[in-house]
Amino acid sequence: MYAQMVKSTGEGVKSRDEMSPEEAAFQDRIDQDIKIEPKDWMPEGYRKTLIRQIGQHAHSEIVGQLPEGNWITRAPTLERKAILLAKVQDEAGHGLYLYCAAETLGVSRDELTEDLLSGRMKYSSIFNYPTLNWADMGAVGWLVDGAAIMNQVPLQRTSFGPYSRAMIRICKEESFHQRQGYDIMMKMAQGTEAQKKMAQDALNRTWYPALMMFGPSDKDSVHSAQSLAWKIKIDTNDELRQRFVDQTVPQAEYLGLTIPDENLKWNDEKGGYDFSQPDWEEFFDVVRGNGPCNVDRLAARNKAWDDGAWVRDGLLAHAEKRAARKTAAE
Amino acid sequence: MSALFEFCLRMGDNTLVLGHRVSEWCGHAPVLEEDIALANTALDLIGQTQLWLGLAAEVQGEGKSADDLAFLRDAWDFRNALLCELPNGDFGQTLMRQYLFDEWHCMMLNALRSSTEKRVSDIADKAIKEASYHLERSRDTVIGLGDGTTESHARMQAALDYLYPYVGELFVADGHDEAATKAGIAPDLASLRDGYDAALSATMAAAMLTIPDDKFAHKGGRTGRMHTEHLGHMLTQMQWLQRAYPGASW
Ligand SMILES: [Fe+2]
Ligand SMILES: [Fe+2]
Ligand SMILES: [Fe+2]
Numbered sequence: 001m002y003a004q005m006v007k008s009t010g011e012g013v014k015s016r017d018e019m020s021p022e023e024a025a026f027q028d029r030i031d032q033d034i035k036i037e038p039k040d041w042m043p044e045g046y047r048k049t050l051i052r053q054i055g056q057h058a059h060s061e062i063v064g065q066l067p068e069g070n071w072i073t074r075a076p077t078l079e080r081k082a083i084l085l086a087k088v089q090d091e092a093g094h095g096l097y098l099y100c101a102a103e104t105l106g107v108s109r110d111e112l113t114e115d116l117l118s119g120r121m122k123y124s125s126i127f128n129y130p131t132l133n134w135a136d137m138g139a140v141g142w143l144v145d146g147a148a149i150m151n152q153v154p155l156q157r158t159s160f161g162p163y164s165r166a167m168i169r170i171c172k173e174e175s176f177h178q179r180q181g182y183d184i185m186m187k188m189a190q191g192t193e194a195q196k197k198m199a200q201d202a203l204n205r206t207w208y209p210a211l212m213m214f215g216p217s218d219k220d221s222v223h224s225a226q227s228l229a230w231k232i233k234i235d236t237n238d239e240l241r242q243r244f245v246d247q248t249v250p251q252a253e254y255l256g257l258t259i260p261d262e263n264l265k266w267n268d269e270k271g272g273y274d275f276s277q278p279d280w281e282e283f284f285d286v287v288r289g290n291g292p293c294n295v296d297r298l299a300a301r302n303k304a305w306d307d308g309a310w311v312r313d314g315l316l317a318h319a320e321k322r323a324a325r326k327t328a329a330e
Numbered sequence: 331m332s333a334l335f336e337f338c339l340r341m342g343d344n345t346l347v348l349g350h351r352v353s354e355w356c357g358h359a360p361v362l363e364e365d366i367a368l369a370n371t372a373l374d375l376i377g378q379t380q381l382w383l384g385l386a387a388e389v390q391g392e393g394k395s396a397d398d399l400a401f402l403r404d405a406w407d408f409r410n411a412l413l414c415e416l417p418n419g420d421f422g423q424t425l426m427r428q429y430l431f432d433e434w435h436c437m438m439l440n441a442l443r444s445s446t447e448k449r450v451s452d453i454a455d456k457a458i459k460e461a462s463y464h465l466e467r468s469r470d471t472v473i474g475l476g477d478g479t480t481e482s483h484a485r486m487q488a489a490l491d492y493l494y495p496y497v498g499e500l501f502v503a504d505g506h507d508e509a510a511t512k513a514g515i516a517p518d519l520a521s522l523r524d525g526y527d528a529a530l531s532a533t534m535a536a537a538m539l540t541i542p543d544d545k546f547a548h549k550g551g552r553t554g555r556m557h558t559e560h561l562g563h564m565l566t567q568m569q570w571l572q573r574a575y576p577g578a579s580w
Binding site: 062065066068069072073074075076077078079080081082085086088089092093095096099109134184187191192194195300303304305307308309310311312313314315316317318319321 | 346350353354356357358359360361362363364365366369370372373376377379380383396397400401420421422471473474475477478479481482483485567568570571572575577578579580
């Protein structure tokens with residue numbers, strides 16, 4: 001998942017005594033792992049939180065096409081070009097499934113798109129970082145899709161049916177993305193001196209932004225507590241980040257690359273690595289719009305949308321004319 | 331060089347150059363479904379390139395790969411039709427270019443299914459499925475936008491006016507083509523023209539668009555005699571990594 005700091009009701013989790021009978025019945029279903037479907041009754045806060053989260057996730061898939069699209073025309077072999085095209089095509093498909101899942105909650109794709117383009121809704125901070133050398137295509141697949149999988153695998157069990165089903169489809173494709181990314185890294189890490197340098201450079205730049213993808217610690221957040229209770233969120237940000245680091249460190253070692261963290265050390269007691277936190281100041285800057293690529297990414301999406309207006313209008317007008325001709329003929 | 335080698339280059343360079351152009355859209359299409367469809371088209375074309383240039387390299391017999399041919403030849407060695415290298419322009423120009431190519435591509439591939447050269451007919455058998463789907467889409471889109479709003483109609487007419495002079499080249503044979511036809515590898519290019527014109531007329535009538543009267547045709551891409559200025563710029567991007575880091579494996 002690419003959702004960070006999704007606001008929930010902000011009111012904290014209601015106790016059983018505070019719940020209305022409807023709310024209590026709803027919570028019972030969630031506790032029994034019965035999926036909530038679009039036609040079922042749901043608290044307004046649940047619906048709104050899900051729209052924010054699914055919307056942010058969908059926008060991330062869409063904007064996420066840009067940093068990888070940046071290298072499609074420079075891919076070094078036909079096969080790499082084909083794989084990258086297939087991956088970016090998948091990401092657009094993920095965006096589509098997710099917008100469809102959001103639509104079941106009563107918000108249209110166009111409304112969500114407007115919110116993305118105006119900057120009212122966010123997408124993952126990771127896509128505001130640039131892809132500067134070919135090894136970034138490896139680092140993105142390995143670390144960014146890797147972090148996304150870490151988040152999305154548990155979300156296959158999320159309480160909202162359409163979201164859970166979208167996650168199941170998406171996860172299958174994400175693991176292919178991660179593998180192809182790791183494969184690029186492997187080639188680069190075993191390649192010429194210049195390629196090794198590219199690989200290390202890509203890892204140096206991507207590591208902390210990848211850790212930021214899980215969001216700041218949310219162990220005291222009322223928003224997260226509510227999302228956890230509703231099973232919109234399954235694990236805390238810190239748990240996911242820890243799991244990601246533990247999985248990734250041996251992979252980096254296998255590649256012979258160095259994770260840019262002097263404090264990285266195995267901790268026997270906790271059975272995981274100790275590691276440095278990313279610079280959260282930088283994270284909040286990026287979220288506020290001051291990342292290296294925020295302006296360019298939003299401008300690119302706005303331009304695509306604005307330049308495409310005549311196409312959407314044209315196709316709509318044609319569909320209407322055709323429908324009218326059909327009615328007239330009947 | 332053999333007629334088969336030249337023929338494979340012409341097919342493979344068409345799909346390579348057009349696939350590259352289409353891939354430039356990635357993430358910038360007018361609507362999400364088009365992002366997916368354009369990426370899919372580019373992907374198919376690059377996949378076909380691997381087959382055609384792979385066969386070309388095999389026939390050439392110098393131990394080269396499809397990648398060597400794609401990334402290490404200069405513009406004068408490219409054998410694509412000029413139509414394929416023209417810039418994307420707006421979405422209408424991209425889809426018009428695609429339609430004009432797809433219509434020819436499908437006729438060509440259909441004919442190639444009965445090529446006497448088995449390796450050619452095998453590629454054609456596989457590629458025709460993809461190309462038919464591309465054609466269905468590009469034709470529907472040309473019709474939809476031609477017969478859409480005043481603005482979309484005007485843009486599609488402008489696209490057709492700009493691109494039509496590049497259609498004729500697809501049907502003009504040189505010595506290599508004649509040798510391929512004689513060997514039963516490929517059809518006589520001129521023989522495809524009537525079917526193409528009929529299909530084009532039907533589509534443009536449905537799209538409310540007017541085919542230009544002037545049948546003048548720009549030529550030189552398929553023979554390598556003279557490409558447009560656009561191709562060189564495309565190659566600087568496409569070939570950059572391979573050129574900057576020779577001998578590396580990716
Ligand atoms: Fe994705
Ligand atoms: Fe992704
Ligand atoms: Fe992915």
